[in-house]
Structure formats: structure tokens, C-alpha cells
Amino acid sequence: MDRVVSTIRDNRTLLVPAIVCAVVCVVMMRLGVFSLFFLVPLGFSAVAYGAAVAWIAFGMAALGYGVLAVALSLGGGTGVGLDLLYFLVLAKGFTWVMAGNPPWVDLAGQAVSGRLPEESLAPAFPRVRTLFRFVVVSVVVAFMFLGTTLWFGRDGFSALAPRIEPLVSAYIASVAGGDAVRQSVLEQALDAERVIGMVVAITLRGGALFSAVFLLFFSRQMAFALARLFRRKAGGAGDLSGFFAPRRTILFFSLSLPAILLGRVLSLQAVEIAAWNLLVMCALVFLAQGGGVVLFNLARRPVPRVLRVLLGALFVIVVFSPGLNFVALGALLVLGIAENWLPMRAARRDSSPT
Secondary structure (H helix, E strand, C coil), rough: CHHHHHHHCCHHHHHHHHHHHHHHHHHHHHHHHHHHHHHHHHHHHHHHHHHHHHEEEEEEHHHHHHHHHHHHHHHHCCCCCCHHHHHHHHHHHHHHHHCCHHHHHHHHHHHHCCCCCHHHHCCCCCCCHHHHHHHHHHHHHHHHHHHHHHHHHHHHHHHHHHHHHHHHHHHHHHHHCCCCCHHHHHHHHCCCHHHHHHHHHHHHHHHHHHHHHHHHHHHHHHHHHHHHHHCCCCCCCCCCCHHCCCHHHHHHHHHCCCCCHHHHHCHHHHHHHHHHHHHHHHHHHHHHHHHHHCCCCCCCCCCCCCHHHHHHHHHHHCCCCCCCHCCCCCCCCCHHHEEEEEEECCCCEEEEEE
């Protein structure tokens, strides 16, 4: 246990960045639209300062947000359970993705087992590859999103329908363009209840998982970008050019397609939903691999810095442009799948540093 104490004592000089990152994390969580970025400070602390600082920052952020949530609930009479659960699950899961096991956890395990670090090649607690940590946390967060959606769908959709009705009507009017016949057809095909049903169906069939992966991946890449900007650290750890999908991913991807059809034909909704989520996860892994192929080939060519910035801006525009984004993401997906058989990168490795 002395090793645990000494490790914490050696990191006292890093308490300031841990406190700053924790405060920024809590503040951003309460700033409405900026809550999308509340995980970035925790990721930045892991990349720029190390795992110990990241876990200290998480602990401080969890304590601070818990106190703030309780204080606000006492003042305004609002509940804190779901909001606090959302914060804790996402913050702890993302810290684990970015930093791995806390350093003092391994040291505590070594102290209990009586082993010194140099006496064993394996850590006292197993270390999980970043991709698998990412998948585990994404699934947990997706289940949390699903639970919230199902609870809300049971208790709150009757109250939500009147609020959605004007939005649906405005959308139908804009699409119809003054054509009374077309507007009538759309009004019969779309109503608030059907829109809500579609949202629930999509959420169950990969929508929640996609949202979780997008939030975690976006926060991770933002953390690496900030670390490179302010600390000139992060190396290639955040670069997809070195990412390779596990070899068995193509097997699960192939099996998920007939499983979806089987579940639909036999009316096995649970099988269909599980297969859809498996398909979405495998597709996202291949999207990352396709992005790695593109980045790898761009890195091998002398591209001016200005052109790289323009390419990055063009990529953002394409991703958020309806129609073009499906084409671009589809091309990356095909590219990622094709690399299972075509050597698109010279030095393929079985495992990825990312």
C-alpha cells in the first residue's frame, strides 16, 4: 500500500491541471449545448498529463457535480437521479477509455499479491485494449440511453405528442411546397405518434449505440486535438492511420445480416434488435478502419499544411451535408471492409495502438 500512497504523493504537482479539467467538465455539463463537450476536459487530462491526473480529475468532477446537482435540486425541487447517473456513467466510462486502469489500482493489486512490477510481466489487474474498452463503454452508455427512451416512451409520450405535432406539421408544409394533395398524403403518412414510434424503433435498432459511439469518439478526437495544440503531445495514439479492426469483425458483420432477416421473418424482435446493434457496431469499426486507410495514404504524401486544413474543413462539410455524408460514409465503410482482403497499408498489424 505504500506504493499507492507514494504514487499519489508524486503527482501532487499535477493537482492543478486535474482541478482545472474537473471544473471545466462540470461547468460545460451545465451550459446547455456545450454539454456535448463535457467529456473533452477529462480526455485532455489523460492525453496531456497521464492516467493518474485523468482519474483524479474524474473523481473531483464526480464529487463536484454531485454536490452541484443536489444543491440545485434542493433549490429548484428537481430530481437529480437520472442526470447524475448520466454524468457518472459517461465520465467514468470515458476516463477508462482514455486512461485505462488507474495506476494505483495495479499498484494496490501488486501490494496485495506481494509482487513487484519488475517481478511480473502481467499487471495485477488485466489491461484491456482501447478498442474493447471503447466497445464496452459504448454498449453500457447505449443501454442507459435505451433505458431512458423506454421509460420515457411508457410514461411521457402522451405528453410529448402535442409538442411534436406543430413541428411535424411545419415539416410537412415545407416539404409539400404548397401542393395540397402532397400535403394531405404526408399528413396521413406522418403524425406525432408515428414519428415517436420511428424514433423508438431506430433507437432500439442501433440508434442508441451509434449516438454513444459518436459522443465518445468525438470527445476522444477533440481531446487529442487539444493536447497536440496546447501540450504538443499525443503522438500517433489518437491517429486512425494506425487503427486496424480485429480480424473476426468481418465474421460478426456477416452473421448479423442473416440474423436480422431471420429475426424479422420469425418475428423474433429481440434477435432482430440484437443483430441490428451488432451490425451497427461492426460497421462503425469498419468506418474507423476506412478512415485509417485514407489518413495513412495521405500521411505518406507531401501535402502542404494549408491543404491539410482545407481537406479537414471539407471533410467536416461533407459529414454534415445531407446526401453527401451517406456517400462519404458508405465509401469509407466499403474501404474498411475491403482492407480485410486487400493490402491497402504496407505494414499491417494484428493489434492497434488506438
